[in-house]
Amino acid sequence: MKRITYILFFLCCLTGNITNAQTYPELVKLGDEAMQTGQYSNAVYYYAFTLYKIDQGLEAGYYPYEISTTYEAPHTDNTGAIVPPVNPTDKQIKVIHRLGKAYLLADDYENAEKWLAAAIKYPQEEFPNARFDYADALMQRGDYQAAEQEFTTFSNELTDSLSLFHDKARTKIASCEFARNQAVPDQRIIVEQLEGKMTEGSTNFGIQFTSDSHIIFSSARVKSNSDSTQKKDENFLLDLFIAPVNNGQIGTPEKFPFPLNSNEFHEASPTMSDDGEFIYFTKMNPANKNETQIFGSRKIAGKWIEPFKLGSHVNKEGFRSLTPYFQSSNRRLYFSSNQIGGYGGLDLWYVEVKENGDITEPVNLGSSVNSSEDEISPYFQDHLKLLFYASSGHIGYGGMDIFYNVWDQNTDDFGPMKNLGQPVNSPSDETAFIIDDSYINGYVSSNRAVCTTCDSIYSLRAQCNQIYAVKLPGLKFKISGYVYDKKTNNPIPNARIEFKDITYEWPHFEITSDENGYYEQDLIPNLEAFLRASKIDYFADKALISTLGEIESKNFEQDFYLDRIPDKEITIEGIEYDFDSANLRPESEIVLDKLIEFLELNHNIIVEIRSHTDIRGDDDYNMRLSHRRAKSVVDYLVKHGIPLERLVPKGYGETTPAEITDDQGNTTIMSPEYIESLPNRKAKEEAHQRNRRTTFFVLEQN
Known part of the structure; x- marks a missing residue:
């Protein structure tokens, strides 16, 4: 899984004041602590030194500040990478498992595959998921067939039927099948790594548009050799940068000024309001990735004020919050957090930021977006009504992929999730994506390239984040x-x-x-x-x-x-009134609502609303009653928006019996004589009911 803001590459950034040589247990403990705080590359170094300390004996020393050892260098392959020992001891086996996992989390998939392959030869109860991790490394390198076999073997060997890894393995197997079936990328889509100043430093990612022809992004790079405010180990700590964009060409990036960029912390994943007056970003303690929170700042008199940590609705105590995105149109702040109430791992949430600065309770985006794994880097394309984000829990190509959901205005919610596909996604990790309103020009953050600036004495070959331009063919x-x-x-x-x-x-x-x-x-x-x-x-x-x-x-x-307009009246089925009354029954209103839709669609016709009675009762009374009933229908239609000038109410009493046409085209008139000829009371009552009807007749079509 990709780590975007929390890899610290050099041992000189380690916390703790170690001045003496460390023993085997002490080094293992340091490595374990580095794993817990997210310093995975540091863990690689600790475990690697530990492994060869065992080989050389307990008196071998390790001095982290001097980057030196008291024993000769370990064996390496022809690329300079260290290799697993042959016939390892029990102690070495335990470290091999740890080192393989550390390589995987440090995004060094090449070495992770090698060391985890060695680890699964020597199963350990302490490391029950080593084969899963090995399969994950294979998948990250695009070997889907081998990865699927290993995930299947892992699933079959899993003895704990309640383990979450059952579901994880099934998802990974489905992802391998998906990736193999989607092996041919869309040739119309061009994905190219940015060049020039945008590639400087050890990592670049998290790009966002601004409303004034600029982009903002995260980068770890040296600003200048003479910068007195430069951070310690500047090349490996993250800052916020801004760059102009002209006709698709990105100009020279400039670092945001202090106080947005501090001298001790990672600052990353910025997002700015449309008016350019507010900015939100992720801030993380480089010594502990668990201390990851969202900060904000505003511009006053052209200068950014001291950043402030957002309140508990966003930054829950004891949990991580990161990768914000601010949607200015409805003042929603989307973000990722592992706070309680989610589906597992990091979920996507949103809060509303009121004009006065108040923030509402967080809302989880639900199961159509979130999974049991991690979702990060939300980006809502307002014009296209699409939510883009990165996820490691949905079916994809390996690691994190870019997914999107369509905003459904009818349900006021997001529709089903879809994978953005290749070549935007790859076997490696894609962690952020943005696209312009034309759906032609965009950018994706990806670690599909091997980092060339982070090799160590143990040849850490981490996959490092860089920004890639995405050119889509345009929508037709x-x-x-x-x-x-x-x-x-x-x-x-x-x-x-x-x-x-x-x-x-x-x-x-x-x-x-x-x-x-x-x-x-x-x-x-x-x-x-x-x-x-x-x-x-x-x-x-x-x-x-x-x-x-x-x-x-x-x-x-x-x-x-x-339908051709007939030259006779059309019965409106289902219109009923109270007995001896012109009052419409509630069920009649449902029918009339459909008539309203019909009249709105056919807005160019004038109709006569007709009401008829049966032959029973006084003729004059039936005529008056039918007229009142026709008028009650017209009144209802006018009340619900149909212009009165399009409606003519008219009562016909019993003067116009209904006409019934059968399938053969034969017409029968429900006259008094016909009704009297019917064989029983039930048939006669049905005929009377047909005569008691409401109809309409088209008088004119404009």
């Missing part, structure tokens, strides 16, 4: 289809298709189908469009087309089927 969307007569299935030429962007970011327009009823139209990204097809003498049809969350070009197919 098109919609096409036919307009048909719903009854005959014949194409309708010269039909009108209207396009309305429900967000009003795209101008409304219309096109016309050709002589074959065919139409086509280019669409834009981030569009949710309402389409309406219409033709004189027909009722309209509709469709909703969305390119929201689409990150691949797509051709949509959408046909329309129009």
